[in-house]
Amino acid sequence: MSTLTRAPVLKPFTLALIQLGNIGANKAANLTHAREMIQKAVTNHGSNKKPDLVVLPECFNSPYGVTHFPEYAERIGYTPGKPYSPDNSESESVKMLSAAAKENQTWLIGGSIPERDPQDDKLYNTCTVYNPQGDLVAMHRKVHLFDIDIPGKITFKESETLTGGTTLNSFDTEFARIGLGICYDIRFPELAMIAARRGCQVLVYPGAFNLTTGPLHWELLQRGRGTVLAEASEKEEIVYADIDPKTLEETRSGIPVTTQRRFDVYGDVSKM
Numbered sequence: 001m002s003t004l005t006r007a008p009v010l011k012p013f014t015l016a017l018i019q020l021g022n023i024g025a026n027k028a029a030n031l032t033h034a035r036e037m038i039q040k041a042v043t044n045h046g047s048n049k050k051p052d053l054v055v056l057p058e059c060f061n062s063p064y065g066v067t068h069f070p071e072y073a074e075r076i077g078y079t080p081g082k083p084y085s086p087d088n089s090e091s092e093s094v095k096m097l098s099a100a101a102k103e104n105q106t107w108l109i110g111g112s113i114p115e116r117d118p119q120d121d122k123l124y125n126t127c128t129v130y131n132p133q134g135d136l137v138a139m140h141r142k143v144h145l146f147d148i149d150i151p152g153k154i155t156f157k158e159s160e161t162l163t164g165g166t167t168l169n170s171f172d173t174e175f176a177r178i179g180l181g182i183c184y185d186i187r188f189p190e191l192a193m194i195a196a197r198r199g200c201q202v203l204v205y206p207g208a209f210n211l212t213t214g215p216l217h218w219e220l221l222q223r224g225r226g227t228v229l230a231e232a233s234e235k236e237e238i239v240y241a242d243i244d245p246k247t248l249e250e251t252r253s254g255i256p257v258t259t260q261r262r263f264d265v266y267g268d269v270s271k272m
């Protein structure tokens with residue numbers, strides 16, 4: 001995790017999650033459409049408040065497939081804590097996301113894109129995050145690669161072209177500390193436990209689940225961490241939720257597992 005200072009006090013905020021329709025082969029068209037959808041999320045919010053945080057899905061600028069990642073990968077070259085200007089970035093996706101956050105005055109979790117490390121040329125599935133001024137403030141490389149082989153049903157190996165990230169990441173806004181994961185990362189509870197112990201009140205996992213292994217668990221994995229407030233259909237859609245800190249406070253004081261852990265019996269993974 002990049003941030004280990006005291007977490008901000010959780011405040012009410014509104015979240016907009018963008019589910020995109022088919023991502024095509026034309027990267028420029030994918031970027032233009034994602035930008036339009038960010039603007040739509042911020043302007044057409046109906047009875048919800050204007051969103052404070054907008055989230056795109058996993059792999060929003062490229063078709064999702066191991067053979068596509070090398071072709072669509074972009075060099076980001078961001079190192080936490082070092083000066084970085086999205087306007088001068090080599091990555092056209094970073095430039096678009098930064099501009100979209102700034103023009104819409106919103107926090108933006110830019111789903112993920114295939115990334116090529118400028119140093120060693122390795123490829124990652126990478127999420128970037130922007131504040132309302134358009135600064136790139138955090139990055140997460142998918143830690144758990146989706147490698148799966150169910151004969152006759154699905155074989156997919158992200159690791160054929162991608163490398164897994166090696167760091168856990170979060171960022172602070174004025175309303176919450178937010179932990180990051182990407183899709184398959186949600187199946188590994190250690191990541192969520194560590195984020196929670198490090199003060200994250202919110203966890204965001206941009207995803208692109210497949211329809212073979214996904215449906216059995218995608219809702220359950222969310223529900224394991226709280227009530228499902230809003231759900232998209234399978235079509236392109238934007239869902240909104242007003243997040244109320246009172247629910248978190250009441251639940252935690254009613255069922256105080258956060259203070260009842262027995263680290264004398266088992267280890268605290270966040271300290272490892």
Ligand SMILES: NC(=O)CCC(=O)C(=O)O
Pocket residue numbers: 058146182183184185187207208209210211213214
């Ligand atoms: N993009 C992914 O990580 C897919 C994960 C998935 O479909 C699953 O069932 O888990």
